[in-house]
Amino acid sequence: MLAKNKIINLISTGFFLFINFLFLLKYSSRYVDNFILLTFVFLLIQLIFLVLIEKFVPDDFTLTAKTKYYLLLVPLAVFYGLILSYAPQETRVSRADAATLWLTDLLNGVFPYGTEKNPSGFPVNFLIIYPFSLAGNTGLLQFFTMLSLFFLLIRYSKSLKELLFRGFLILSSVPLYYELVVKSEIFSNAFLFLLLMFIILRKVSDEKWSASFFFSAILAGLLLSTRLVIFPMLLLFLLYKFRNSFPKILSFGLIAVIAFLLTLLPFIIWNSERFFSAGPFAVQSIYLPPVLMGVIIILSAYSGWAAANKYELFFSTGLMLFISIILSFLITVSDTGLYESLFNDRFDISYFNLCIPFFIAGIYEYKVDYFLGKIMPLGEEDQV
Template sequence: MILLKNFKDFQNLSKFSIGFIYLFVNSLFIFKYGGKFVEYVLPLYLILITFFLFIYLKIKFKKNVYKWFFIIFATIFFISVCFVNYFVDGNSLNVDRWSAMEVGIKAILNNQYPYNIPDFLGRESSNLPTLIILGMPFYLLLESVGYLQAFVFLLFAFLFFKIFDDYKQRFLALVILIFSPSYLWEIYVKSDLFSNFVLLVFFLLLSWKYIAKNEKFRTIWLPVFTALIFLTRLSVVIPLLILLFKPFICFSIKQKLIFVFIFSLINVFILSYFFHNAQDFQMIVKYNPFTIQGGKQPLFLSLLFVFFACLVSFKVKNFLDIAFWSAILFFSASLLPFLLHLKDFGWKNVFINSYFDVNFFNMSMPFVIISFVLLYKNKFIPER
């Protein structure tokens, strides 16, 4: 009974933690970008989202109602994302993630080194190679990398079908996604960060399903996909370790060697292609995405979260564990530097002068949304 009570306490703490992260991150975005009406918008948002979630967990409609709600909301929102990307002029924004990607794409297409060319705000790109490659089709076919957001939204909606059991759960995930100010801000400024981590979720789910079941996937394709997703953002190493560290330890010596060889080969091949146009090695040392991304937080914090991810890997029993611990560690990895910046530079510099990019909190949000619905799925009335 004591163990059962402790388990229930952990479940309740998990639910509270995920709910808190969702509200905290979205409140942070409202506070920063809400303008002069923030004192009215923030309380209203918190009241409305809390009221909606409370009611949603209590009501029951027929299965087809949730299905049509999901289809209608997803279609309208997809069209809206396309319209926003078309009508919002990226050059009018004070955010350059879209421009950094386009600069990288243009450089590669013109046989130039992509990491020493300033974007429209005068900053060099920190996009790793795979992320630049992912943006290429949208730049070449639609002349805007912002449409990547629309494609990834459809991918996330598809993942809801694979992760959740019924349309009530899927529709809830859709609603808390599209009514998330942090996500809406990403769409408006054509940022790729949220999309990057939705793609990571896709890889994690695919790998979780096939690591143990398919030897060919485990031996050949897993290191290929791991290398590709690793070369989108350095921080993806946290969920990758949560998923892969324990299985890798259990691999045979031969499987370990094959994994390391293929993983290294893919990295060397892609990085060589992206770096070969540099004038000399000193240019690579001075201008490269690893230096920029690696300097976002103190090294000891990065190593600490890597250590925790390795430990958590041995506790993973289902996909909820992967999503939940990814959400917790990503949120913590953003919160600690955020608090350190507040301490060192003060509230005004952090928020008004943007000494800290609150967009980093969005790394956790795809995992928060998935974890929230999975943690509360026992609250849903079964559909017939």
């Protein structure tokens, strides 16, 4: 998994640990004096466990009876449930407050954008949260997201080593516990797109037109109405999945954009001036200059075209997200300084959580790296 010639796994694991480093450094500083030492000790322990999995779990130990591994979801559900139950209701950072206020304003007939909490998400982002708000705890969204991610890991891991490696990354992930505690929906947004990618790869033909094609395009459009960053992710995916059919790329993209625009139409009609001046476009577009955003879109398109298999697709998606976010972070650091950016919340490092599900999904046991070097016909992705 971590051999020196396995570039994808090394980069994915390295960036994952870097994100852990940022979160632990920032939030442990609020509770302990020796937070720097604590951060490095924790990272060292993570590395030791990963090396132990690499060295002592046999490569050929396959998951012949996956049913027993699904039973792991029961203690995991209890574990995450306890964290959610005992998490403080009031935290310094609470995305749930912004989501709850948006929903409350909408239901009371008040235009939900440009308010005190300055909600930045597109409409579907909050509508996804709504059922969990009715249940009395928006953190349930993150709870089910974590369990669903583990289910996917068990379903698509080909060996015990893959399962243990990926599973340990999740269980030791400080950012994911942060998501549970502050009831953030950022990781859930990314996971839903990853889930849609899995579904389309398995159920939608890249040659034949079908009802599943059009239904998937509509779902993609709805996910576009969560965060602006989904756009380059979708472009990357379409150029991988339908690289041999330009009409399908165009049709899928057009349907998705129409579905996306339809979710915005009621708010544009309601108050167009406020929607465009204080809504999600205004808030989310400030993180990167247009030139850099254009570069990211071009790199995303190339990465989707060049990815050799589905694992490289997942890795490419995580990498493009990481590059976008780290560039935005570095711009903020250059403007305000590292201390202000990291410790005084001038930059929201929770956006790094968008990368995590894709980096984890892109880690697998393989023999040769093809990333950005060879285009393989679709359907051969599992032969690498």
